[in-house]
Amino acid sequence: MSDINLNLIAVSKKIDYITTISGNIVGWMIIPMVLSLAYEVVARYIFGAPTIWAYDMTFMLYGAFFMLGSSYTLKNKGHIRTDMFYDAWSHKTQAMVDLACYAFLFFPFTLIFTLVGWEYFYQAFINDERFVSSPWMAITWPFMMTLPLTGFLLSIQGISEVCKCIVAIKLNQWPLATKQES
Amino acid sequence: MDQQILGIIGLGVLLCAIFIGFPIAFTLGAVSIVMGFIALGPVVFDLAILQTLSVMQDSVLAAIPFFLFMGFLLEQSGIMERLFYSIQQLFGGLRGSLYLAVIVTATIFAAATGIVGSSVVLLGVMAAPSMIKSGYDTRMSAGAITAGGTLGILIPPSVMLIVMGPVVGVPATDLFAAAVLPGLLLAFLFAAYCMVRCWINPALGPALPLEMRAVSLKPVLIDLMIGIAPVIVVLLATLGVILAGIATPTDAGAVGCVATFLLTTLSGRMSIAKIKNCVMQSLQVSSMILLLVTTSNLFGAVFSRLGSADMIANFLASLPLPPMAMLILILLLIFLLGWPLEWVPIVLIVVPIFLPIIKAAGIDLIWFSTLVAVTLQTAWLSPPVALSAYFLKGVAPTWKITDIYAGMSQFMLLQVFAVILLLIFPQLATWLPSIN
Amino acid sequence: QSSPIKMKIQAGVPSASIYYELMKNFGDRVDKMSNGRLKVEVLPDGAVVGAFGILDAVDKGVVDGGFAWTHYWSGKNSAAALFSNPASGSGVGLDQVSHMSWLKNGGGDQLYDRLFTEVLKKNIKPFMIQPMGPDPFGWFKQPINSIADMKPMKYRSPPGLTAEIFKEMGLTTVSMPGAEIVPAAQRGVIDAAEWIGPADDMILGFQNVFKHYYLQGLHQSTDVAELLINRTFWDKLPADLKVIVETAVSATIAETYTFNVYRNAIALEKLKKDHGVKVHDTPKEFFTAFQTATTVVYARESEKNAFFKEVLDSQKKFAGIVVPYWTQINGLYYNIGSTVVGGKK
Ligand code: NA
Ligand code: NA
Numbered sequence: 001m002s003d004i005n006l007n008l009i010a011v012s013k014k015i016d017y018i019t020t021i022s023g024n025i026v027g028w029m030i031i032p033m034v035l036s037l038a039y040e041v042v043a044r045y046i047f048g049a050p051t052i053w054a055y056d057m058t059f060m061l062y063g064a065f066f067m068l069g070s071s072y073t074l075k076n077k078g079h080i081r082t083d084m085f086y087d088a089w090s091h092k093t094q095a096m097v098d099l100a101c102y103a104f105l106f107f108p109f110t111l112i113f114t115l116v117g118w119e120y121f122y123q124a125f126i127n128d129e130r131f132v133s134s135p136w137m138a139i140t141w142p143f144m145m146t147l148p149l150t151g152f153l154l155s156i157q158g159i160s161e162v163c164k165c166i167v168a169i170k171l172n173q174w175p176l177a178t179k180q181e182s
Numbered sequence: 183m184d185q186q187i188l189g190i191i192g193l194g195v196l197l198c199a200i201f202i203g204f205p206i207a208f209t210l211g212a213v214s215i216v217m218g219f220i221a222l223g224p225v226v227f228d229l230a231i232l233q234t235l236s237v238m239q240d241s242v243l244a245a246i247p248f249f250l251f252m253g254f255l256l257e258q259s260g261i262m263e264r265l266f267y268s269i270q271q272l273f274g275g276l277r278g279s280l281y282l283a284v285i286v287t288a289t290i291f292a293a294a295t296g297i298v299g300s301s302v303v304l305l306g307v308m309a310a311p312s313m314i315k316s317g318y319d320t321r322m323s324a325g326a327i328t329a330g331g332t333l334g335i336l337i338p339p340s341v342m343l344i345v346m347g348p349v350v351g352v353p354a355t356d357l358f359a360a361a362v363l364p365g366l367l368l369a370f371l372f373a374a375y376c377m378v379r380c381w382i383n384p385a386l387g388p389a390l391p392l393e394m395r396a397v398s399l400k401p402v403l404i405d406l407m408i409g410i411a412p413v414i415v416v417l418l419a420t421l422g423v424i425l426a427g428i429a430t431p432t433d434a435g436a437v438g439c440v441a442t443f444l445l446t447t448l449s450g451r452m453s454i455a456k457i458k459n460c461v462m463q464s465l466q467v468s469s470m471i472l473l474l475v476t477t478s479n480l481f482g483a484v485f486s487r488l489g490s491a492d493m494i495a496n497f498l499a500s501l502p503l504p505p506m507a508m509l510i511l512i513l514l515l516i517f518l519l520g521w522p523l524e525w526v527p528i529v530l531i532v533v534p535i536f537l538p539i540i541k542a543a544g545i546d547l548i549w550f551s552t553l554v555a556v557t558l559q560t561a562w563l564s565p566p567v568a569l570s571a572y573f574l575k576g577v578a579p580t581w582k583i584t585d586i587y588a589g590m591s592q593f594m595l596l597q598v599f600a601v602i603l604l605l606i607f608p609q610l611a612t613w614l615p616s617i618n
Numbered sequence: 619q620s621s622p623i624k625m626k627i628q629a630g631v632p633s634a635s636i637y638y639e640l641m642k643n644f645g646d647r648v649d650k651m652s653n654g655r656l657k658v659e660v661l662p663d664g665a666v667v668g669a670f671g672i673l674d675a676v677d678k679g680v681v682d683g684g685f686a687w688t689h690y691w692s693g694k695n696s697a698a699a700l701f702s703n704p705a706s707g708s709g710v711g712l713d714q715v716s717h718m719s720w721l722k723n724g725g726g727d728q729l730y731d732r733l734f735t736e737v738l739k740k741n742i743k744p745f746m747i748q749p750m751g752p753d754p755f756g757w758f759k760q761p762i763n764s765i766a767d768m769k770p771m772k773y774r775s776p777p778g779l780t781a782e783i784f785k786e787m788g789l790t791t792v793s794m795p796g797a798e799i800v801p802a803a804q805r806g807v808i809d810a811a812e813w814i815g816p817a818d819d820m821i822l823g824f825q826n827v828f829k830h831y832y833l834q835g836l837h838q839s840t841d842v843a844e845l846l847i848n849r850t851f852w853d854k855l856p857a858d859l860k861v862i863v864e865t866a867v868s869a870t871i872a873e874t875y876t877f878n879v880y881r882n883a884i885a886l887e888k889l890k891k892d893h894g895v896k897v898h899d900t901p902k903e904f905f906t907a908f909q910t911a912t913t914v915v916y917a918r919e920s921e922k923n924a925f926f927k928e929v930l931d932s933q934k935k936f937a938g939i940v941v942p943y944w945t946q947i948n949g950l951y952y953n954i955g956s957t958v959v960g961g962k963k
Contacts, residue, residue, distance in 0.1 A: 023462065023465060023466075024462070026465060027461045027462045027464070027465040028461060030247060030251055030461055030464055030465070031461075033247065033248075033436075034248065034251065034436050034439040034440060035436075035440075037248075037432070037433060037435075037436035038436040038437050038439070038440045040433070041429055041433045041434075041436065041437050044772075045429065048770065050772075050790055050792075052785070055241070058244065058432075058436070059238075059239055059241055059244055062238075062243075062244040062247060063235075063237075063238030063239060064238075065247060065465065065468065066238075066247065066465075066468045066469045066471075066472040066473065067234075067238060067469075067472075067473075069465040069466065069468065069469035070469040070473050072462075072465065072466065072469070073465070073466045073469040073470055073473075074205070076466055078466040078467070078469070078470050078576065079205035079206070079207050079208070079469075079470055079473070080205065080206055080207075080470060080474075080572040080575045080576055080583070081203045081204060081205050081206060081583070082200050082201055082203055082206065082566055082583050083203060083582060083583050083584075084201065084203075084582075084583065084584045085201060085202075085203055086202075086203025087203075087582075094203075097202060097203065097204070098204065101202065101204035101208075101209075104212070105204060105208050105209060105211075105212035106204075106208050106212070108212060108215065109208055109211045109212050109215060112215065112227045112230055112231075113230075113231075113234075116227045116228065116230070116231050117231060120231055120235075120674075127694060127695075127738075129693055129694050130693040130694075131693055132690075132692055132693040132777040132778040133239075133777050133793050134777065134781065134793060135781045135782045135785045135791075137693070137778075137782075140693070143238070144235075146238075147231060147234065147235075222680070225678050225679045225680045226680075228674065228675070228678035228680050229666070229667070229675070229680045232667045232671040232674055232675055232680070233667070235671065236667070236668045236670075236671060241794075338801075339801055339805075344797050344798055344801055345664070345797060347797060347821075347822065347823070348632030348633075348634050348635065348796070348797050348821060348822060349632055349633050349634060349662065350634065351634035351821050352823075353800060353821070353822060353823020353826055354797065354800060354801055354822070354823060355800055355801065355804055355823045355826045355827065356823060356826070358801070358804075429807065430802065430807055483665070483666050483667065486661065486665045486666055487626070487665075487666045487680070487681070489659070492659075526664065527665070530633075530661075530662050530663075530664055530665045531661075531662075531665060534633040534662065537633075
């Protein structure tokens with residue numbers, strides 16, 4: 001294999017590693033999510049003493065959970081495709097189609113999340129915006145920060161996927177084949 | 183170019199773009215943004231963010247990660263496999279018994295949840311492995327799970343009916359009552375279809391081989407009790423609290439997770455590695471589903487903003503047709519729009535345009551709403567833009583999407599048959615609300 | 619003639635709401651007055667964005683206009699609630715009419731404009747358009763005679779500072795979207811709830827799960843909905859179209875007053891006759907307790923937020939002049955009405 005290919009694979013491996021770590025951190029958010037809502041149910045319905053924070057806490061965690069997990073899902077090929085034509089193509093063709101789609105469909109999408117999402121986060125941060133859904137009136141910026149962060153994580157994972165595409169186009173063989181972990 | 187025309191072109195582009203084979207969530211997002219950008223300019227970026235924020239704060243959708251986590255815990259612990267095996271043993275010689283189990287479970291589950299996503303994934307996680315192992319037909323299995331799962335949004339509670347109530351001006355509780363019989367009718371049609379097909383062709387859902395059948399009923403029943411007991415505990419902890427009116431489905435999802443976790447861990451069926459597996463799978467499938475929901479909402483919002491649906495509906499509404507012909511035309515339009523779109527823009531935009539005609543013709547609003555609801559159900563089963571297919575693919579990755587499409591299409595036809603029955607027998611919808 | 623200008627307004631209410639109907643009327647009026655040069659299209663809640671996304675959507679120009687309530691933006695600045703829904707007349711005794719008078723004659727409109735331009739920094743031209751209050755205290759499964767009766771109940775209230783006032787009174791509130799209230803109540807998730815008023819509440823079917831209705835609400839004793847217009851869109855309108863929009867807004871304010879009284883009255887009649895709903899007076903102790911809690915919460919907020927204090931002070935000053943007079947007048951009408959209906963409800 002040529003140096004270029006090896007370099008691309010090395011870059012891809014590094015990014016995949018970062019994404020795996022981010023996924024491992026985000027995944028465990030489901031535990032506090034479950035526990036805070038379960039605690040609320042017990043507090044509200046059994047002890048008649050509801051908290052003011054548990055609902056908001058759960059929904060903030062839920063929103064962050066699926067958004068931040070989307071790059072990990074991309075890495076594991078967990079975002080569903082219609083595979084009827086795709087599966088029949090050679091690896092090279094698959095990679096060429098993917099490369100075009102990353103360029104024209106994927107990056108514009110993630111770029112918007114990164115840039116416009118950042119603007120929303122920044123406004124929420126400097127204006128000290130609050131959630132009005134409960135008397136807790138929680139600050140919104142940590143929640144809003146997940147928008148640009150999702151855009152960023154997706155974008156770098158996209159770079160890794162593009163590296164894999166380029167190698168696959170050259171070799172007509174997907175490198176670092178990830179099994180679909182489902 | 184007219185914005186309305188652009189919206190219709192967008193629908194066509196979407197239907198084609200999906201077949202390229204790029205992850206659908208990103209395809210949907212990109213098509214929406216490009217279509218929106220051409221028509222509206224950069225404001226579509228803000229629309230994308232606002233739509234995302236609203237899915238991120240949707241307390242009803244928040245049930246999805248909980249039900250997924252619960253489902254994976256049950257699956258990893260092996261409890262579900264044991265339960266489904268016991269059912270097969272119990273019905274030993276009956277062909278397609280697992281289909282029956284899936285539809286019955288789906289119907290019970292539909293009475294607890296108001297959305298499709300949590301039903302389809304939970305059924306997929308729990309039943310698909312057993313169906314594969316028992317040599318069941320992939321298409322029919324996928325069809326039964328997706329169709330059964332869509333009952334979640336028809337049998338009360340239902341977010342679709344909650345949204346439709348204030349649009350039509352009928353209390354959602356009346357619509358709930360009206361949807362019960364059509365929901366059960368569909369469940370019956372689904373089950374009957376599976377059983378008849380299997381009876382004709384045993385290969386679709388083979389009965390347990392003779393040598394695997396139980397010799398006597400007693401050990402089977404004991405095994406079933408042992409298999410069922412934990413599941414009953416979990417069902418009581420989740421469905422029970424919802425049905426008893428103690429908590430919302432999302433609340434109950436969290437309680438169900440805790441109950442399932444305690445149950446599986448205390449019975450020694452869990453390990454750290456398995457738990458980690460459940461956590462990461464829940465993350466992955468939640469992300470897949472909710473990103474799809476986000477981008478399909480975005481597509482719907484752009485489409486609504488462009489006014490294409492208004493244009494078509496206003497045109498049809500202006501036709502001089504007798505009421506019944508108009509009613510059938512409306513249902514046909516909703517059916518066709520359900521192909522590329524999800525139910526939200528159809529309920530919010532299309533239904534109100536026809537409402538004056540329906541009211542003027544003296545057509546019963548509860549009957550009309552129920553017809554619309556059952557017709558909209560088909561949108562979940564009409565490929566290629568059929569979210570339930572993607573949800574299922576996420577939890578049953580070995581099934582090809584083409585097989586899932588083929589399977590769900592059969593059930594979509596049953597759904598159409600149900601609409602026709604409902605047209606002929608309005609009492610199916612109007613009887614229960616009238617005695618309420 | 620150039621082609622007509624289109625104004626898309628995203629409403630925060632569903633299409634069956636009487637307030638949606640009023641916005642449609644507003645659009646028709648603009649259309650006719652401008653001889654078809656300005657076409658208004660009203661979209662129901664959720665069509666493009668949800669109710670809580672309207673502010674940002676109008677600011678960025680995703681839609682040209684929005685129909686919602688100022689208190690929806692109180693998470694961005696708590697003073698927002700004082701413009702549309704000050705609790706118990708801001709604690710200074712303003713009612714729906716005198717509150718509108720404050721907006722028009724007491725400097726309220728100027729502060730309202732500043733809220734959007736200076737405080738929230740939004741590219742928005744705001745109009746108060748539908749004085750639809752007061753909102754009833756709401757629906758109960760069991761009648762209540764005291765605050766203590768309500769303590770074990772789970773009550774759906776509007777979010778934000780209002781929820782904080784209930785909390786100050788020791789009551790438990792939950793927040794949920796309007797359309798989900800009745801299904802939640804049917805399953806017993808909540809025991810009591812407030813929404814908008816008899817006409818809109820009836821559409822959602824509150825009468826099917828609750829039979830006790832308390833019309834006298836303090837938490838939204840005034841309730842004014844607003845029309846937000848993207849300022850770039852507004853600035854581009856020719857001068858005559860601007861006046862047409864402003865005039866149509868004034869007409870809608872007048873229409874809301876008359877429409878609201880009639881539509882809610884016939885809805886209430888129907889609720890009582892056909893659905894066996896019992897209407898009760900809100901127990902007296904709620905008035906003092908709520909008023910006290912409002913003063914405490916608002917004073918606390920005034921310390922944290924200078925603009926909140928400025929608005930509240932303006933209302934206090936105005937109320938000092940108007941409330942003594944207006945209360946006498948309200949007394950007149952109350953006495954006239956009471957001699958006719960007596961204790962009947
Ligand atoms: Na349901
Ligand atoms: Na579809």
